[in-house]
Amino acid sequence: MASKGLCISRLQSGGLITNYYCSSACRHCLYRCSPRWPKAFISAEEAQAALETSRRFGCRSLHIGGGEPLLNPEGVASVLKAAQKAGVHIEYVETNASWYRNHETACRLLERLAAAGLSTLLVSISPFHNEFIPFCKVQGVLAACRAKGISVFPWIAGFTPDLETFDPERPHGLEEYEQTFGADYLPRLTGRYWISPGGRALETFGPYMTQIPLHRLIDQNKTGCAELADTTHFHLDLYGHYVPGLCAGLAIAPQDLGSPLDADAYPLITRLYAGGLGPLLAYVSDTYGFAPSKKHYATKCELCFEVRRFLVIDRGVDSPELRPREHYLLQHA
Template identity: 55%
Template sequence: MQKLAVTFLMSGGLITNYYCVSRCRHCLYRCSPQWPKDYISPEVTCSNLETMKKMQCQSIHIGGGEPLLNPEGLLRVLEIANDMGLHIEYVETNSAWFKNYESARAILRSLADNGLSTLLISISPFHNEHIPFYKVKSVIKTCRELGIAVFPWISAFFPEIDALDDRKKHSLEEYKALYGVDYENSILHRYWVSAGGRALELLAEHYPSHPVATIIEHSNGCCPELANTSHFHIDLYGNYIPGLCAGLAIRREDLDAPLDETEYPLLTVLYNHGIGGLLDYVRDHYNYTPAKTAYAHKCELCAEIRFFLVNKAGVTSHELQPVRHYGEGKFEITNK
């Protein structure tokens, strides 16, 4: 079998924390208030950034979870990047941390003094279910006052969200009442929602499902996504997340060399034989059978299998990290 080897990093981010005050229904990393409040340490920041530098990463951003829930921690990350001569392209935020203009100015000014040039500010009805929009608008205003560039993600939703009371959170039910029953479905086509994490449940609800045999047939017998480094992440625990396959991991120190298939059996099977190969593997080794006959996406089945391995088969593995990713989810696993 061909060994998966990640030897060059194109563009990616540091995940500083998985803790988040929100619990967006589309969140790729399944972040929520239920995660521990762990934040990336200076040591892990150095090691992750050194790896990115050594592997010629062209563009680095910082995300979470919500990086600004620990402004001092984020400041340390920016200082370390600065000391290493690395430019941070942007920091992501959901703006939930905004309390008042005075404190927001103080936080953003000190971050800007240490290298924050652009803030990617999340703007979507999914976020608005958890965060009143006045906070988002206030952070944008503060950035503009301080000369920090704003990357609104995505600005197309701005007028639709702003039409509702900005001091309150608004459920998707309210959006549907205002913009039509198809609104939730339409968001999925207007927004970049990756098929992973909690979004899988959304996609399963709104997209047509296909029999397992069709899913396997259409998956081309491999998962080249695992080798894609155009939007990778390395987290606060030193896990490299291949592609956008949240819940799968390569230890940072195992990058830049072919992965040993005995150390990484799941990734090796997925890389070489795709979802069909993983299904055969877990059938043979763990007596697994899919809980449903049809799925919206190959990654939905992949995630169901991984939830099964962690929660039913008792597998502990550095490939299935962070393990808290598997501590939630609606996947109905009926087999033992």
């Protein structure tokens, strides 16, 4: 079927998703994380397996992300220790700062994590996060990092003046930002923040984008989705999935890395890689009776998600390619 096979044989740079549950539900979140996800956190054994996969394919440096990893600080400490044991460098741990209570407890937590190997925290600073997390918590985590010698990767420092405009003691909806900075504040964020065209960003930003006729979208994508082979920002998750490219909601089993993917086991991914939306639509139309709901889409990824959501929700397809299922089941969470 596919003339061009997908074979992932070398991993360059990536992250370990320790959990998908999150104290926030940011409107741009690629992985659609939220408080409604199961409170599952990666075990020491699962972390070891993921670290081993990363090493096996040449990647000895990872970041830790979620979800909000620090909702389970002991879990993060055990992953950091496992990484040290496995000889994998942890570049940083991502956090949205929601766990902050006061300076003393934050410093104690950072001391414990530093002892386990933490050197850098990526601290989220954005209006998306500020919808759920008061800025005073972010400021508190930054101060605790300074006090304890933990390096900070502020993501993104340029938003600080925007956030400082509002009362730091409570969250602020994007509607407040629009009232203060202009009605086009939300679409302008795409020029200020690196946003991947997947997850909740599809619903948040799709309506502001140029809508492309379906036939043109298929035509533009007929050489296939090279993104699936990109290993410069890959992820491995707590459930043992390899997430190809930044295609959240798609999964490859680690044992299937290193050789060409089998088209029978991965009918969606292999078609998307070999020929893009055209072969995908032909397959899901013939096999499952899928028909696009619209004549225009903002991006190929919007239609790709519509297909995948249809399979999981409308046809009850339980495929190892379409994982984690909560990505579809909790779409609006």
